[in-house]
Amino acid sequence: MNHPVDVQREPLLRVKHLKKYFPVRSGLFSRISGWVKAVDDVSLEVQSGETFGLVGESGCGKTTVGRTILRLMEPTAGEVVFEGRHLFQLDSRELRRLRQRMQIIFQDPYSSLNPRMTVGAIIGEPLKIHRLAHGSELDAQVEALLKRVGLRPEFRSRYPHEFSGGQRQRIGIARALALRPRFIVCDEAVSALDVSIQAQILNLLKELQEEYHLAYLFITHDLNVVEYLAHRIAVMYLGQLAEVAPADALFRHPKHPYTQALFSANPVPDPTRRGKRIVLEGDVPSPLHPPSGCRFHTRCPHVMPVCKTEEPPLIQIGDSNGTIQVWCHLYT
């Protein structure tokens, strides 16, 4: 069972009305002819020590949310407050210092490590640059980190191409851990791995969370993974949140029609359980011209006239282990 999280305190991370639009240029003078609304008004909170799952299909803006929160991309609008500091107002020096507290783990373990640096240099670099260790102290810390993520300390003189995908992902985790962050964005961190390796990495992440009291923003399209790891889960559709709920509540009683459809499509390794499959009609609309009103109305099985014209309001529903937030006209 997931350990309970103290919800009363000020959240570690608070994202308010985050927007990220990408310009679409065309024509001779590359004039801006439209905007892809990759993230359109997303608000969420992550408590310290919590795993916050962010799920949705490909192209719904999950990754953009993660990268914008870390300010690896400049946001179009909105604010992110991390440990009480407004991230988008920091100058580059302050931002660099704050980066020690928030890290990222990537999906592709092949492109996330510099092929021309040894593992020791990769893991030791942040420590050296932030002047946290040097000389033999640095070596000792690098070896300790390698050991902590389940790799042999001797590996530090080797190069990334000598390792398997799972081992590389461990190296990536060690690099993220080096600065002792409080918050890590896991961007599809296990999606590129074999199922057995996935399980090992997930367990490692879970152990590390307990040990260092880490908060994760776990971005994935794999519902089984978030079910195993996440305390709360947000479901995204076309750049907007559809539903945010505690993991158990979301899996037992999904409220939003999109969440229901998503979960009915999730394969469960149990032949006796045969749920009703909700098949959605049509394709995901283009984020360049999102539908009016509720963005899901073009495919929603419960569509009502109001859905086509008005954006759905936020509905808060109390549950035994937390509030459920759902953006849907069905519950008004």
Next chain:
Amino acid sequence: MRDTIEQQRTPHADSVLAEEPLVPHETPWQEFVRIFLQNRLAVASCVVLVLLLIAALAGKVLTEWVVVFDPETVRLPDKFRPPLSRPNDHLVPAHDRPVLGMYLFGTDELGRDVFARMLQGSFVSLSIGFIAVGISMVIGIVLGGLSGFYGNVKLGFITVDTLIMRFTDVMLCFPTFFLILTVVALLPPSIYNIMVVIGLTSWMGTARFVRAEFLALREQDFVVAAQALGLPERRIIFRHMVPNAIAPVLVSATIGVATAILTESALSFLGFGVQPPYATWGNILAGGKGFIFDAPWLFFIPGMAIFIVVLAFNLVGEGLREALNPRLRNR
């Protein structure tokens, strides 16, 4: 899923050490050497280039500082002697006779030793090749890097990228060789002017290469990771991006040396290059063109030398491309 995960849950992370066997330990350098050595032609060309380098250095020393092979002595009785022929002992004074007792590559229309002139010329050719390419590399890497990394920065109404790349396009539009001819015609014809002019007119390919590499690298996760770790921009560029962008640049530099040597030969052939009596392969060739039927060695020897060296540089470039290209590697 949860059950399978729980089964595999390990008490200590240490017990998953032997997850998968490691491939044999090999640094990128060892791997590069191994792949390069498999390419026979490239290795042979490399040997040729090393010999050429030795010849060029020896040429500088032995024809100018310690004159063992004298490229300038005129021996009119011994003109148009074919290769490997002996000097005319009773007509040529003893101190003018060649060191080896024969003319290795024959003599030209003034009785000058072609071997000595070729030695002198090899240093000129190589140094022009290397220095011109050095200049074009520096310009190309700086402009390409700026355009690739700071491309989105606005300067007034246009971006840095637009500014630099349109300038590159403009430079590419010039017929380079005629531009060089014009410039060389206006400047005093010295070897240094030629190096600089060739360098200043051949950086465009490198700039485009480096820009493309930087654009691709900027999206790579390890560069994003470096940003997320709060590393300074300087370090991201020089530690993470440049080493990964340099491989194709090195390849094009190798081939660029060949092009520069060819350009210099062509200039000298047309009489715009290094001026006589200073010998270069191009002007030996130019001098020989009037005697194609009487003294074929006069154009054959410098022509072959240019051909072999240019070919060798190109083959080494190909070998480097193969050995350095990470996409051809098995990960």
